[in-house]
Amino acid sequence: MADHDVDLFVIGGGSGGVRAARIAAEHGARVMLAEEYRLGGTCVIRGCVPKKLFVYASRFHGEFEDAAGFGWTVGQNSFDWATLVANKDKEINRLETAYGGTLEKAGVRVAKTRAVLRDAHTVQLATGEEVRVAHVLIATGSMPSYGNHIPGLEYAISSNEAFHLTHFPHRIVIQGGGYIAVEFAGIFAGLGSHVTLLYRGDNILRGFDDEVRQHVRREMEARGIRVLTGCTVAAIDKAHGHYSVHLSSGNEMPADQVMFATGRKPNIAKLGLEHAGVEIGKNGGIVVDEFSRTTAANIYAVGDVTNRINLTPVAIREGHAFADTVFGGKQNIVDHSNVPTAVFSEPEVGTVGLTEAEARARLALTDIYRAVFKPMKATLSGRDTRILMKLVVDGHSDRVVGFHVVGEGAAEMAQLGAVAIKMRATKADFDATIALHPTAAEELVTMRKKTASYVREAAE
Numbered sequence: 001m002a003d004h005d006v007d008l009f010v011i012g013g014g015s016g017g018v019r020a021a022r023i024a025a026e027h028g029a030r031v032m033l034a035e036e037y038r039l040g041g042t043c044v045i046r047g048c049v050p051k052k053l054f055v056y057a058s059r060f061h062g063e064f065e066d067a068a069g070f071g072w073t074v075g076q077n078s079f080d081w082a083t084l085v086a087n088k089d090k091e092i093n094r095l096e097t098a099y100g101g102t103l104e105k106a107g108v109r110v111a112k113t114r115a116v117l118r119d120a121h122t123v124q125l126a127t128g129e130e131v132r133v134a135h136v137l138i139a140t141g142s143m144p145s146y147g148n149h150i151p152g153l154e155y156a157i158s159s160n161e162a163f164h165l166t167h168f169p170h171r172i173v174i175q176g177g178g179y180i181a182v183e184f185a186g187i188f189a190g191l192g193s194h195v196t197l198l199y200r201g202d203n204i205l206r207g208f209d210d211e212v213r214q215h216v217r218r219e220m221e222a223r224g225i226r227v228l229t230g231c232t233v234a235a236i237d238k239a240h241g242h243y244s245v246h247l248s249s250g251n252e253m254p255a256d257q258v259m260f261a262t263g264r265k266p267n268i269a270k271l272g273l274e275h276a277g278v279e280i281g282k283n284g285g286i287v288v289d290e291f292s293r294t295t296a297a298n299i300y301a302v303g304d305v306t307n308r309i310n311l312t313p314v315a316i317r318e319g320h321a322f323a324d325t326v327f328g329g330k331q332n333i334v335d336h337s338n339v340p341t342a343v344f345s346e347p348e349v350g351t352v353g354l355t356e357a358e359a360r361a362r363l364a365l366t367d368i369y370r371a372v373f374k375p376m377k378a379t380l381s382g383r384d385t386r387i388l389m390k391l392v393v394d395g396h397s398d399r400v401v402g403f404h405v406v407g408e409g410a411a412e413m414a415q416l417g418a419v420a421i422k423m424r425a426t427k428a429d430f431d432a433t434i435a436l437h438p439t440a441a442e443e444l445v446t447m448r449k450k451t452a453s454y455v456r457e458a459a460e
């Protein structure tokens, strides 16, 4: 490898790229990484982390309301957006520095600039430097996608800008039905905005279990979020310091901010992929095999840019597996099945495995166990809310193949539910587990009676 400047060049310093660079360096590779914006990538800088900090901020309002039933008188309260943004930024800066420190300690050379491929063995930096490389890892992530052009689209923000608004929007229209749209609807509503969520389809959170989707929608509406489905933004006008949002239904509504969370697309533009023989798949992401190897033998890709499962822990696992396989001498294939996921809406969703619809399409016999109940906390708080818990079970093997919770602590429950599902736990294993009382999660091991059972119709 003497004719190369580095053994590995990583393009992109986000979740997947940073992990891969560090592990490859620890395996003894000479590694260089380029990051054009900020180390840490989407998750740390403008994704999971700042979002969760905002979610925490948004939940105090409900806690203050709930406190009265427990005897508390909460004095006059007020919320200061600028303080939240500044404190969030301080924490993000700390994390960004920590990422830099980790890479430096591992001996990775970091270039704070854009990098593109000139050919399969040459990376060109925006500084003009050219680097001869043995291997390349493309970990450039994804970016917001706005869908079709509409008049006034330039006034709409994406989640990127939502983290840095200079003024708090007292009225916000959010277009989108995916987890980012639903989470920001909860954030802004909790912080005091009047929120309207618009989605072109028939219900929010496509891809999640249908009962989960209905339950979340009902709960969001009960908390004052207006959800309009089968409806989109047709045009945005700016007038007298606010926006006028024209809807596909013909109606019009005023807003201080319009946010589009209408999906994301892999960051592949102008990367020079065509000079290196790296192909793009039908899903818009870089085509990779089970080892994350692209159609060019020495070039690999991990994370959102491959558009497999676009979550941070998946990108990290893929980056780690790549480094172990190529530089650590241990072939490592990432298992993309049963990845747990959450929606940090209010109330939140935690889920892993098959939805009811997926199970009924795949399995000969599907059993459903469901509980909908008032959480203990709501008895004194008086809040009109329900928790939904649902287990989807393979009726023949008794294996629990789907785990869905909507309610406080759902994400934490799903992380542990994922262990059980990964271990191929059966419904009998759940039943044999003694409940932990008093918790909401105990319902998961005490649902004895089947709610429904479905035999798959024979294919014609």
Ligand SMILES: Cc1cc2nc3c(=O)[nH]c(=O)nc-3n(C[C@H](O)[C@H](O)[C@H](O)COP(=O)(O)OP(=O)(O)OC[C@H]3O[C@@H](n4cnc5c(N)ncnc54)[C@H](O)[C@@H]3O)c2cc1C
Pocket (backbone or CB within 6 Å): 011, 012, 013, 014, 015, 016, 017, 034, 035, 036, 037, 038, 039, 040, 041, 042, 043, 044, 046, 047, 048, 049, 051, 113, 114, 115, 116, 139, 140, 141, 142, 159, 180, 267, 271, 302, 303, 304, 305, 310, 311, 312, 313, 315
């Ligand atoms: C609002 C929001 C909330 C989210 N919440 C969650 C969550 O709760 N849980 C979860 O698991 N996931 C969440 N995600 C998804 C998660 O952030 C991504 O799946 C994850 O960051 C993908 O990691 P990555 O390494 O593929 O890319 P990224 O983390 O996006 O990193 C890519 C990096 O490459 C850099 N780059 C791009 N092109 C170049 C170039 N040519 N040269 C140099 N640098 C370049 C970019 O600047 C970026 O820093 C969220 C995403 C968003 C937007």
